[in-house]
Amino acid sequence: MFRFGLGKYRTIIISITLFLVFDVGVLAMTFLISRQIASDAVSLNLAGQQRTLVQQLTKTALLLEQDATQGIIDSSGNSSFSELKELIGTADLFNATLEAFHQGGRMVDGRGRVELTPQDDIQAAAQFKLLEEMWVPINVELQKIKSLKSNAKPDLGPLLLVLVADNLNLLTVSNMLTSRMESLSAAKATNLRIVQIAGITLALINFGFILYYFLRQLRTSDHAVERAQKETEDILRTTQEGLFLLDTDFRMGMQTSHALSKILGMSDLAGRDFLALLKPIVTPKTFDTAKEYIELLLRHDVKEKLVASLNPLDCIEVSSPQPNGAIESRFLNIRFNRVFDAGRVTHLLVTATDITRRVRLERELKESERKVQDQMGMMVHILQADPSLLQEFLRNAIKGLDQINEELRTGTATTGMSAKRIDMLFRISHRLKGDANALKLEAVAQSLHAFENLLDGLRANPVLRNEDFLPVTVRVKGLYAEIHAIQDALTRVAQVRGVVTVEPPKPVQDPAIAALPFVQQWRSFAQEIAQRHEKEAELSYQGLDLAKLAQPLRDAINSIVNQFIRNAMAHGVELPGERKQRGKPAAGRISVYVSDAGDGFLELSFRDDGAGIDPEKIRVAAVRTGRLDATAAKLADMRKLISMIFEPGVSTREVVDEDAGRGVGLDAVKDMVTRMGGRVRIGTTVGEYCHFRVQLPLGAAAENANNMTDVNREAA
Amino acid sequence: MTFKLMIVDDSNIIRGKISRTLTQHRMEIVATAANGEDAIKQFSANQPDVVTMDLTMPRMDGLECIRKLRRMKPDLRILVVSALADKATAIQALKEGAQGFLCKPFSEDDLTDAMDELLGETHG
Structure with a gap:
């Protein structure tokens, strides 16, 4: 069912309605008054006609009298028949006009049939009544003449007597009536002008109001739209997350947050096909699953909250080249939220976040936990190990690491390190690894194994540069740290148990100290x-x-x-x-x-x-x-x-x-x-x-x- | 309102956990099944409103079972309860007509929240 709510357009609609009402009112008033003016013009015309008729009657009567005096009229009166006929016609017209003035109705004037309305003006009515009264004796005489048989000789004496006597009065009253009708008509014309001016003025004021209100509304709306756009722009520019809308054709929206390009490592993203963009940066399996997952959110009746854990893009590793030519590996989290319109999913809001730091911290935490577990295990082995063997291992380890360190320091400065020397480092490490395994110091053994792998990689490389040994040096430092950690652990165990025998008999001292x-x-x-x-x-x-x-x-x-x-x-x-x-x-x-x-x-x-x-x-x-x-x-x-x-x-x-x-x-x-x-x-x-x-x-x-x-x- | 629930899972422990948790959550357990074939039989006999469905089961797997159950009752609400080893299979299950996914292992709160969400009664 159609529902019409004015809502925010209420004022503008009321204003326009008023404007139309004013216009229609003015039009109606103009029509009405102009009709009255037209009617008054007829009345005015007829009033003037009555004046002429009075004069015409007097003239015709005088002509008939003159004919009779000069013997132009025979006994049958035939010679003056036309004038007599004119006299009676004039009288009939006068009577008809009077009747029309009196009661209204149709009437024939010089231009044809016209409509007359009864005269309701008091002054005009009084003048009309006077005219009627003055006409009565004349009309009586005229009716007598009219009633004569056609061959009878009319006696015009009594008629002329009253006509001559009242001719001037009739003329005067007719003139007064005409003047009155003119002034009434003029008054109506003035009213019409006032109505038109007032109506048009109101309409113009209303129009001005509409214009003002509309422009103000427009300005307010424009401001609101500009502010909303600015806020959106600020959000998109400032947020650290990559934001964009994805339509049902997997196409990215035209607005994206500024951070998105940096997070994805790509530019000009607006309007691009998201799947085409995703394909080269994830594995084929992840890509297929991601496509299915997005389709699921767009086209299937599933609960968004209940499928979030299936998002295959919640932690993806991407690699992107850096300005210095190196390849940087990062971790991204891309998540999707449905956007509804009228109960239908129209878009997905996609949020991309760089979670590299979080992932690395989690890994470090796991590594740290692993180390703690290793150390716990190591503490157990320390408690179980033969103290003298343990001490001997620690001494040998420090000595071996010192040897490796010395080789690295002297060998890589200018001439690099020969394969023979690398073999020697390998042998030292391998021997220590064997000892560590024997004492069940698995963490140390694993570290030494990793160190051997590093050396193995170097042996396979025919051309060695100084920087190739950097990881080796770092690993040696790590091994030193692990050996010292065991020494610390030993000391702590000794402090807790009071077992002096497990403490190093001759702690390694820095000669400088x-x-x-x-x-x-x-x-x-x-x-x-x-x-x-x-x-x-x-x-x-x-x-x-x-x-x-x-x-x-x-x-x-x-x-x-x-x-x-x-x-x-x-x-x-x-x-x-x-x-x-x-x-x-x-x-x-x-x-x-x-x-x-x-x-x-x-x-x-x-x-x-x-x-x-x-x-x-x-x-x-x-x-x-x-x-x-x-x-x-x-x-x-x-x-x-x-x-x-x-x-x-x-x-x-x-x-x-x-x-x-x-x-x-x-x-x-x-x-x-x-x-x-x-x-x-x-x-x-x-x-x-x-x-x-x-x-x-x-x-x-x-x-x-x-x-x-x-x-x-x-x-x- | 009480909903009629069928639990489909090949693990007796999981079936027990779901049953205990949801019995206290306005659910009437009308059937349990350890595989897809049994689930189809139980479904016809008990006409549940809601089904919790494991994906990896003997004889008839969860995907096939969901497909058949949806044909039997198009407005059936299905919650997949499975491990997250294979996201693609889980997504396929949702495309076949399940409405939600709950990852194993899960807590009692996880299960009741997921069920509320599935039935459109989310809290907070």
Whole structure:
């Protein structure tokens, strides 16, 4: 059914209707008034005719009278018959006109039959009535003459008497009536002009309104359209996604987002066949599936949400050439959403996104997860492996990698590397891979296998350039990292379990760091105290160069390490004979490690492989020095007892010498660390090791370090 | 309104999971079938409104079964429940007349959401 809603066109339609109403009104009024004017013109004409008739009657009567006087008329009156006939005709016409004026009707004037309407003007009616009254006596006489037989001689005397008497009056009244009719007609003509002017003016005003309103609407609409276009353009220019519409013939729309060309690596995309564009960048199978999928969305009754997971273009890899000639591989996500019009799918909105970064991150995450799993597996194997074999493998691995590194450094500088040298690298790698497999270090074995593949590729290449060795160098660095990671893992395992034997007996040291003055000083200090107590000591250091730290922090670490060395050599490290009995090397091993923990703290790790801290000795010492009574000491747990070594006056040594016995050194260390905002932790296993871990804030105040100046001299 | 459902899947575990989940979701399980042939027989006897359909099954596969069921009841609602190993086959199933696809493995929420979507009762 047809429904007519004015909607936004309501005002314009009303305005146009008014315009037409005004025009039709003016036309109708013009027609009506002009008809009246035409009627008035007839009346005016007849009124003038009545005046003429009066004169004509008088003239005819006078002629008849003259004929009679001159004897022109015979006894039958035949000689004057025509004049008499004219007299009666004139009278009949006058009567008929009067009747027409009085009641309206048809009437014959000089131009033929005309229509007369009854005269409703009061003044004209009064004048007409006067005319009628003046006509009555004349008409009576005329009717007498008219009623005579044709051969009878008319007596014109009475007629002439009234005609002469009223002739002038009749003329005057007729003139007045004519004038009145003229003025009435003129008034109507004026009215007609007013109506026309008013009507046309209203129509023009209305037209002006229509024009104004229409133009304003047009302008508003234009603005809205321009703004919408601008917004669309802004969106298409700014969005990072490739957007376009796809019609049912798989043709791309004329508007596409600016990012689309960059994402697809193609230009001039508007209006192109999407399938033709897709075909060269995906596999034939993906292309066929994509075509089916798009057809499915366009032409079949399926639920869009329920088929999204079937989109074969949700992650496609495309390759495109770069300005530098290289081929760049990227990952794209192209998804489709239906666009409906009146319940029918008219287009698909296609959104293309470059998801390369996301895909790579996901892959890195997976790789990272794999590595974590590998490391977990490696930790298990480390725990199960023979420690000495493991250490030997690590030493050999570092040595082998050093060899490979040296070859790469010297061989590729100028002359490149010969096939013979590559073979040598291959052999080193292969040997290490065999060892790694034997120890079930699968991750390392796989890395070495990948390294061999790289070398294999180089061997097949007759002409080798320096840059061909770049991946080899990168892979060697990766292998170094893996070996160091195992060493770290070993250290952590040792810390957790307190198993000293799995720790590297001689940690690999950077010769440059070993030669640093502060390391030399610690080593010398350890040797000096060792000699004093008839012991042996080996100190190794890894980590930061203290010279690069702020003076207060450097001084603090130096003082703390010196105190720990003193403590280790005086208390922890056993005499060489005792150590041998326990299966340890004769020389006590001290490992020092300083690192930036990355959280604003510096971490100092100090570990010796001596006898550790015996809580029973501390229990005795605490009672001896009065720190605890016998009951409290009996109840104290191991944690409490070990923490007491940081309390003043507690020493397990009964004899005081220059290195121990006063119970001052560790108390001073703890005091200083606390005041600097740091903390000290201790781990120990009786008979195996003692490990201090000190954390100091990197911005520690200088003044606190100065409090340690005398610590060494007053060491417990 | 309760819909009559037929579950077609060669896995007893999957049939059980769909059955348990959708029984609590305004569905009356009127039939289950482990292959296409059985599904055709069960369909004639039970006249379900909705079918969940696996694609890879013995004797008669899901594609053939969908084709036949659509001929028997053109307004039948079919949800393909299958692994995503072969997207082309799944798309073919949708072209044959299924209206939705749910990828295995799926959660209970995945299944009820998919069923609501299939029956035109989406939430949020």
